Amino acid sequence: MKGVVKRFGELLALDHVDFTLERGEVHALLGENGAGKTTLMNVLFGLYRANEGEVFVEGKPVSIRDPKDALAQGVAMVxxxxxxxxxxxxxxxxxxxxxxxxxxxxxxxxxxxxxxxxxxxx
Known part of the structure; x- marks a missing residue:
């Protein structure tokens, strides 16, 4: 993902987040409560729509409007x-x-x- 912004009203939850994950890699998102970890994953999985930015799968920009779109792109979440x-x-x-x-x-x-x-x- 590149430049992802998510706002809830006046609250800026994600501020131009860039994140790259390659096939086979394992990452951990660490931070205090309210830091945006779950919000980031909810954007990636299509539970939330980003206000700005793009999500890429295999180097190509994709539109993930809902979990069905995410699953079609091979993105799943537990x-x-x-x-x-x-x-x-x-x-x-x-x-x-x-x-x-x-x-x-x-x-x-x-x-x-x-x-x-x-x-x-x-």
Whole structure:
């Protein structure tokens, strides 16, 4: 993303944010409550629309107006703990962020998640 601005009325939540994430990289967003971490992710996932700036996927500018657009671009998000479904497994909660709901091959998806978990030491 480049030059992303998000305002809520007079409150400037994101001030010309530039952020690059390459395939396979893992990043952490750190900051105090109210610093804009969740707002940034909500813009990237299409829950909020930026007032200014652009989002790029694979170097090309894209329009992410809602989560459906984000998912179509390969952008998914697992929400913070309070948005998880309590009686679902960790795997099921992760897969909810893909936009496919619970329509998946549980064995194949579990293998993918286990491989990624091992790769990243989780």
């Amino acid at each position: 929400h913070q703990h309070f948005k998880l479904v309590a009686n679902f497994t960790a795997l099921e909660n992760i897969l909810l962020g893909t936009g496919r709901g619970l329509q998946f091959d549980k064995k194949a998806e579990r293998e993918k998640v286990e491989k990624l978990s091992q790769e990243y030491g989780l």
